[in-house]
Amino acid sequence: MEKIIVHGGKRLSGSVKIEGAKNAVLPVIAASMLASEGTSKIYNVPELADVYTINEVLRYLNTSVNYENKTIMVNAMAELLTEAPFEYVRKMRASFLVMGPLLARVGRAKIALPGGCAIGSRPIDQHLKGFEAMGAQVTIGNGSIEARVNGKLKGTVICLDFPSVGATENIIMAASLAEGETVLENAACEPEIVNLAQYLNAMGAQVSGAGSSRIVIKGVEKLHCAEHAILPDRIEAGTYMIAAAITGGNVLIEDSDSEDLRPLIAKLREMGITIEEEEDGIRVIGNDHIQAIDVKTMPHPGFPTDLQAQMMALLLKAKGTSVITETVFENRFMHVEEFRRMNASIKIDGRSAVISGPCDLQGADVAATDLRAGAALVIAGLVAKGYTKVSRLHHIDRGYVDLAGKLRMLGADIERVQVNETEQPAAEAKEIRTPITINPKFA
Ligand SMILES: CC(=O)N[C@H]1[C@@H](OP(=O)(O)OP(=O)(O)OC[C@H]2O[C@@H](n3ccc(=O)[nH]c3=O)[C@H](O)[C@@H]2O)O[C@H](CO)[C@@H](O)[C@@H]1O
Numbered sequence: 001m002e003k004i005i006v007h008g009g010k011r012l013s014g015s016v017k018i019e020g021a022k023n024a025v026l027p028v029i030a031a032s033m034l035a036s037e038g039t040s041k042i043y044n045v046p047e048l049a050d051v052y053t054i055n056e057v058l059r060y061l062n063t064s065v066n067y068e069n070k071t072i073m074v075n076a077m078a079e080l081l082t083e084a085p086f087e088y089v090r091k092m093r094a095s096f097l098v099m100g101p102l103l104a105r106v107g108r109a110k111i112a113l114p115g116g117c118a119i120g121s122r123p124i125d126q127h128l129k130g131f132e133a134m135g136a137q138v139t140i141g142n143g144s145i146e147a148r149v150n151g152k153l154k155g156t157v158i159c160l161d162f163p164s165v166g167a168t169e170n171i172i173m174a175a176s177l178a179e180g181e182t183v184l185e186n187a188a189c190e191p192e193i194v195n196l197a198q199y200l201n202a203m204g205a206q207v208s209g210a211g212s213s214r215i216v217i218k219g220v221e222k223l224h225c226a227e228h229a230i231l232p233d234r235i236e237a238g239t240y241m242i243a244a245a246i247t248g249g250n251v252l253i254e255d256s257d258s259e260d261l262r263p264l265i266a267k268l269r270e271m272g273i274t275i276e277e278e279e280d281g282i283r284v285i286g287n288d289h290i291q292a293i294d295v296k297t298m299p300h301p302g303f304p305t306d307l308q309a310q311m312m313a314l315l316l317k318a319k320g321t322s323v324i325t326e327t328v329f330e331n332r333f334m335h336v337e338e339f340r341r342m343n344a345s346i347k348i349d350g351r352s353a354v355i356s357g358p359c360d361l362q363g364a365d366v367a368a369t370d371l372r373a374g375a376a377l378v379i380a381g382l383v384a385k386g387y388t389k390v391s392r393l394h395h396i397d398r399g400y401v402d403l404a405g406k407l408r409m410l411g412a413d414i415e416r417v418q419v420n421e422t423e424q425p426a427a428e429a430k431e432i433r434t435p436i437t438i439n440p441k442f443a
């Protein structure tokens, strides 16, 4: 087992480079299956576990995928298979994004039911509603969802009940090869949707209105390969901005787009943190007297749920009472229990968490309950007294390239180490670290 071990107390300084966005690259790779001609080239691809998983899904479906030097080449000209098994969907829900492209390209797809996960039940009814409206027959049984269409999908008007990011992406991809025009109302407006639409248009699709709540897709006969660059990861950027702020540091977040980070920038300024927009990126200058604020997560352009846990870490150090309301996911407070191990004072009241700060954070053994929770625990560890040991790093690896290494470059006292559990009962198990990765101060 690996752990990230952080010793709190260092101010972060310097600059950090931001990778391509996980949530943009996954739909873009899935969309590559829509091209019946040529090899697509996708640039600025982050080296993440989720990227390897979606590549495996595509290969399983008989698509050729090569990944080297942050560039992916995809060729989907061979006859596609149509079934994605549970082992992939279990690892990563975004595997379900192959349904739209498969339906559009070959008229059928069978994908294991994604099921719930640590942040909520996460149904896919809005995706299915869209496919059905376009003429697909959907059946659910034996743990899988099967969708089929006779002939081609047909353009229509679809109004989502909620601006679901995944449903918007799946429907846009399916509609790109449908007969006629599809109008998607109450669509998600996230920057990652705009990035996907740009890629589809480069492939010959006719998608307009991406980034607004009304997207119009004129179906075309076929799509071809294209070259495309993935936009910077606003959630990774936001995570480092919060890490800089909590330590009272001074950090330049390079290759980030402040437009996509407006909701976070506004909240950080409200807390008394200085944000400067520079030519090379966003500079965050923290201070030791941050103020409590209220935060409510919302679909874009509201405050992103994917920064909620990290923001909670920061609010633990703010003076006064802060309230975080989570409106996007039904159960995205699993990190609260872990923060409490670090002496945090947080009360949960329905969909809100009430934080009484500043908390005197103490290092503890904690576990990442999901990807962003993991990053948030590391952030809290940056200012906790003593050592914080974060386990279940596979969650963090889904969405962060070398989180510990990048924080160390910024001056944090942090290591990622191999820890071997012995045969003894868990409570007595000793950590035996490998000599290569061990820093003597942790021995
Ligand atoms: C790979 C990717 O891009 N993941 C992001 C995407 O996830 P994802 O695309 O899964 O998120 P959605 O926007 O679809 O989900 C938002 C809410 O809508 C609900 N819902 C969704 C679809 C549906 O058919 N029915 C339904 O009820 C979900 O349970 C959830 O409560 O957007 C989320 C919300 O910004 C982010 O947290 C995730 O990081």
Ligand SMILES: C=C(OP(=O)(O)O)C(=O)O
Pocket: 023, 093, 094, 306, 371, 372, 399
């Ligand atoms: C919830 C997230 O991702 P996913 O939708 O892939 O689980 C996330 O990136 O925080």
